[in-house]
Amino acid sequence: MPVGPARLTPEQRAAIAGQIGDARPATPGLLVAFGKSVRDRHEHEHPKWEDLFCMNLSSYMGERMAPVLRRLLDLEDEVDALKASRPDRLTRTFAPVQALREDEPATDALTVYRATWDVAPLGTYTTEAEARKHAEDHARRDIPAATFDWIVDEEDGIAELVATVDGDENPTGYVVTALEIASKYDPEADE
Template structure:
């Protein structure tokens, strides 16, 4: 999986997305809500990062400048650590957990999306054995539940979605 750096500009771009113009009317509010949750998590992590870098700077000052170098495995200042960002990538893969086309959540790993679906099914159908059926043709994983020999689809699916880092005008045609 590739990572896209969350720059201030990229976050502003995401916050200003008009999903109704690019998605079906019934899906846009659900995806918009999930996106809002992801943005809130990014904000929380950014605040936590700022706090931790502040703590590191404090320890660095107390230790005579050695804490940052030890933390980052080399001679690096707080300013260098703050400005260090990975190179932009072409896309990011997220995993959508859904039930009968209703989006339950978006996750950065397939395992987390599957865990959400399984937890729901285990609450709704206690004692059922669950198994994932992977369809390599369409890339959708379908959750099935079984009692004895009778196995049926639960309607829960996990699908990998590719999120582009930037607009490609040639791919739009």
């Protein structure tokens, strides 16, 4: 089930684009004005007969709706492009939000990778390659002539960076650790 409101189909988007022509996207100022108009319509005292105030606001908003629709179409196109370029990442990113919307637990935990130097954190990344790159770049400042390699402990999965200088291999203190981010608390999980 998608996160957020129902999306327009490609056919509906094409129909709207044809109907609004070359309208430019709405400015933030226009959106703020629309919000104020909606509030004003709800909050004013409605007469029993003809409500000229509401009719005037509706007319104002109707005349300026094309830019709002253009902005909507542009944003939906942008979301589709992002989904097409990074489908796995978007799925992982929105899984916890989707689970909250559906009142169901997310099925997968998110895995991130933390690069550290001894006890100092360097950064946390969504890919192991980027975490390793950060650690290697940091280590290269101190040992520019070294050749680096990663040794992964099969038991805990922690990757340790080792440096080889003049044929001697030594640990550097840089490690990359995979961390699982849970979507909900599990009292039965190992502490």
